[in-house]
Amino acid sequence: MPVSLFDTKTPLEPLRDQLRAAIDAVVDRGTYILGPDVTAFEQEFAAYLGAGHAVGVANGTEAITIALRALGVGPGDEVVVPSFTFYASAEAIPPTGARPVFCDVDPDTFCITADTVRKVLTPRTKAVIAVHLFGNVAPVPEIAALGVPVLEDAAQAAGSRSGDGRPGALGTIGTFSFFPSKNLGGMGDGGAITTSDAALAERVRMLRFHGSRDKQTFELVGHNSRLDELQAAVLRVQLPHLDAWSDGRRAAASHYEAEGLGELVALPRTVPGSEPAWHLYVIRHERADELAAALGPAGIGTKAYYRVPAHRQPAMRAWAEGVELPATDEVARTHLAIPLSPVLAREQAAEVVAAVRAAAAA
Numbered sequence: 626m627p628v629s630l631f632d633t634k635t636p637l638e639p640l641r642d643q644l645r646a647a648i649d650a651v652v653d654r655g656t657y658i659l660g661p662d663v664t665a666f667e668q669e670f671a672a673y674l675g676a677g678h679a680v681g682v683a684n685g686t687e688a689i690t691i692a693l694r695a696l697g698v699g700p701g702d703e704v705v706v707p708s709f710t711f712y713a714s715a716e717a718i719p720p721t722g723a724r725p726v727f728c729d730v731d732p733d734t735f736c737i738t739a740d741t742v743r744k745v746l747t748p749r750t751k752a753v754i755a756v757h758l759f760g761n762v763a764p765v766p767e768i769a770a771l772g773v774p775v776l777e778d779a780a781q782a783a784g785s786r787s788g789d790g791r792p793g794a795l796g797t798i799g800t801f802s803f804f805p806s807k808n809l810g811g812m813g814d815g816g817a818i819t820t821s822d823a824a825l826a827e828r829v830r831m832l833r834f835h836g837s838r839d840k841q842t843f844e845l846v847g848h849n850s851r852l853d854e855l856q857a858a859v860l861r862v863q864l865p866h867l868d869a870w871s872d873g874r875r876a877a878a879s880h881y882e883a884e885g886l887g888e889l890v891a892l893p894r895t896v897p898g899s900e901p902a903w904h905l906y907v908i909r910h911e912r913a914d915e916l917a918a919a920l921g922p923a924g925i926g927t928k929a930y931y932r933v934p935a936h937r938q939p940a941m942r943a944w945a946e947g948v949e950l951p952a953t954d955e956v957a958r959t960h961l962a963i964p965l966s967p968v969l970a971r972e973q974a975a976e977v978v979a980a981v982r983a984a985a986a987a
């Protein structure tokens with residue numbers, strides 16, 4: 626029985642009629658930009674997270690740039706960011722004029738910690754980007770205690786929880802991507818910025834709309850970066866199901882544990898008190914590429930997402946000189962995503978674990 630890396634289609638099957646009706650309603654209304662579905666989604670998403678405000682934007686990358694600019698980040702400033710993340714977390718910094726400063730991660734959680742951040746703080750540090758990688762929850766309160774505003778890149782963590790609240794409502798400001806494969810994914814690009822600071826939210830609203838409140842007076846050099854009505858309508862149908870899908874993701878991770886995967890490879894460790902809605906289930910193994918090469922022919926989907934971490938990418942050369950991140954290099958080399966979805970069944974997990982066992986023994 627083949628097991629694919631992820632399954633974005635099956636969870637949406639029961640919602641097809643509702644999705645079509647929501648799309649039809651937008652077409653019938655004829656309002657496609659900043660209409661009632663965007664407003665309603667912003668309110669519903671903020672309420673879901675326990676954040677004061679959510680502002681829809683065009684994608685998760687621009688969400689970070691706009692959020693940083695709303696925090697006042699600009700030329701001469703430094704922004705701390707992990708290198709073991711999707712490249713966009715770092716790519717979003719230079720458009721503000723600030724420089725990315727790369728920090729290491731805890732190899733067991735894949736997330737930054739107060740200790741890894743402390744090592745790279747300088748008087749020029751204006752913000753820290755805490756990425757909730759793979760849906761794991763970074764220790765935001767401990768990082769915030771260092772005294773620098775924390776921007777949570779929660780692109781992969783919709784549906785995750787911690788004892789302190791949900792990602793996106795833990796730091797000063799949070800950002801989300803609604804790229805179709807995300808835990809909460811649209812049918813195109815989309816993103817959101819969340820905050821409980823009303824003044825920040827107002828600045829974000831202006832920045833996403835050419836720096837204007839009314840399209841007459843332009844107070845800031847802004848962006849044209851809006852979530853569109855069709856995506857908001859689709860996301861509104863999905864949001865009420867996010868918790869059940871997240872339970873399914875957690876159940877899939879438990880199936881792997883129950884099948885003994887932890888005896889064969891290093892499993893991701895959660896930050897105490899958190900319940901991740903695993904976006905990807907990422908294990909570590911000394912011979913990760915060999916494992917992947919053996920699992921493919923066995924019908925098991927795998928993927929190494931970040932073999933070349935952000936600070937080693939050609940475009941980041943100007944900010945990577947002398948940067949040494951041993952844990953990042955190790956996890957970049959050893960990580961491997963294995964199948965995970967809200968509907969991954971125990972039998973599928975057993976199939977994957979049996980294939981890993983055979984491959985690891987070879």
Ligand SMILES: Cc1ncc(COP(=O)(O)O)c(C=O)c1O
Binds near residue numbers: 687816
């Ligand atoms: C951690 C992380 N940050 C940022 C992004 C950027 O989001 P988008 O693709 O919507 O621009 C993504 C996803 O693609 C991501 O996984």
